[in-house]
Amino acid sequence: MIDISKNKIGEKATFSGYKSLGMSFPKDEARKRIRILVWFLVGGFLFLFLPWTQNIRSNGFVTALRPDQRPQTVHSIIAGRIENWYVSEGDYVQKGDTVLMVSEIKDDYFDPQLLERTQLQVNAKNLSALSYSEKVKSLEVQIQALKENNVLRKEQAENRLRMAELQVTSDSIRFEQAKVNFKIGEDQLRRAKNLYEEGLRSLTDFEQRELRFQEVQASMIAAENDLLKSQNARIAAMIELNAIDNDFRDRMAKSTADMYEAMSARYDAEATATKLENQYTNYEVRTGFRYILAPQEGYITRAIQVGIGETIKEGAEIISILPANAQLAVEMYVSPVDFPLMRIGNRVRFIFDGWPAIVFSGWPQITNGTFGGVVHAIDNFSGPDGKYRILVVEDPQDKPWPDALRIGSGADGIALLNDVPLWYELWRQLNGFPPDYYTARQKSENRK
Incomplete structure (x- = not known):
């Protein structure tokens, strides 16, 4: 109660006989506050060491x-137009499932028979390369035949040259013999003339000796003529031998040039065929890229490109997938x-x-x-x-x-x-x- 009266009830009445009333009066309140504060301080100090x-x-x-395994987006490798969707958002897909299909928008790939016609070009170039290969083989056989024929022709020409040289030797011997005969005939004719002039021989003997001398002189001229013919034949054989080598070199050069030209054409055809095969493979792989496949197992979370007939660029984001597990x-x-x-x-x-x-x-x-x-x-x-x-x-x-x-x-x-x-x-x-x-x-x- 509010303490506003000067009259104290404790002076008029005692409460010692009332135990419950005595317990309600505060006693030593300051000491209790100090004790509580000390306990709080001790508790806070101990709390600091927890x-x-x-x-x-x-x-x-x-x-x-x-x-x-993190969320990823699926991109379109080629530029195209969306033709059909096979999934919807929230679907669970396996790796390799078809998500959507796109069609070509570049005029280089509009031909529906692009692969077949490219394959025909590849086959044609391969056949062209094969024909050039056969031509190269034929020229190699021809070159080998030229080499063998040249050996035989040279042997034949060398034999002719040897025969001509032997003929020259034989004709030269006959010519020397004819000259000796001519000298002897000349001496005999002179002696016969002296004897005729001295009257020891008749005119008929002298004339016969003169006829024989003419025959010896004719034989010498014929032997010299044969020698010159054989020398000309030897020179012709030498020229023929040299001509064989020149002709062989000319034919070999032409055949070798033709062979290298065929080889170059074959390599060009093979290179073109390889390029066409690479192009065919690219076309074939690109055809597979028209179907966008799920790269891994997971859930379709969001479709970035929507609608049918919408065009997308190369590398454009199409959908996002959240991998499972x-x-x-x-x-x-x-x-x-x-x-x-x-x-x-x-x-x-x-x-x-x-x-x-x-x-x-x-x-x-x-x-x-x-x-x-x-x-x-x-x-x-x-x-x-x-x-x-x-x-x-x-x-x-x-x-x-x-x-x-x-x-x-x-x-x-x-x-x-x-x-x-x-x-x-x-x-x-x-x-x-x-x-x-x-x-x-x-x-x-x-x-x-």
Whole structure:
């Protein structure tokens, strides 16, 4: 009650006989306040020595650990026009399933018999190359025949030259014999003339001797003529031998030139045939690109190109696919001041979007609703925002992550570090030091 009266009831009545009324009056109130304050101070001081788990908190999102299991877009390799869709958004597709079909929009590929006609060109060029190959073989046989014929002709010409030389030798011997006969006949004629003049021989004997001398002279002239003929025959044989070599060289040069020309034509035909075969293969492969196939197993999430008859460019994005059965991981980012403290194998606790949790960041033992992870990879370079990317996978020693967790979900990560007293953590926070600052520096010095 409000104490506004000067009359005190305690002076007129005693309450010692009323136990419950005596208990309602305050006694020694200041001492109780001091005792409560002391207990609060003692409790707060002891609270400062409680263990505290240092941590680095960072936001991230769920992704796939393997690059080939992350969401991807399917591109069109060729430019075309959409003709037919075979899937819709949300469908589950296997690898190799047809997603849509496009038709050609370039006039180079409008011909419906493009492959058949290209194949005919390839066959024609192959036959042309084959004919040139046969021509080369024929010329090689011809060159070989020329070589063999040249050997025989040279042997024949050499034999003729040898015969001509022997004939020259024989005719020269006969000519020498004729000259000797001529000299003897001349001497005999002179003696016969002297004898006739002296009257020792008759005129008839002298005339007969003169006739024989004329015959000897004619024989000498005939022998000389035969010698000149045989010498001319030898010269002709030598000329023929040289002509054989010249003719052989001319024929060989012509045949070799024809052979190399045929070989060049064959190589040109083979090169053209190879180019056409490559073109045919490109046409054949391009025909297969008209059907856009699913690159892997997954779900169709979004159709980027829509409608029938819409034209798309080369490399244009068509649809996006979310791979099924992907190994999930969390992609989180830490600041440069906390990056040196992260190690492969560090424990991380996650709060996923949609799963409620009661979190005591300094006491993970009493935290409820979080999921465990282990640092799997750390980037060695910072991103555009100056932070470092860290990939965290599911902790096999902890409870599994939710089955309904999907790629792209948000995740609040708490990387657990060393256990320190609470006063040390408060002192660190007040000074703005990173977690485990001095311990990390001491470890670095020990490693050095």
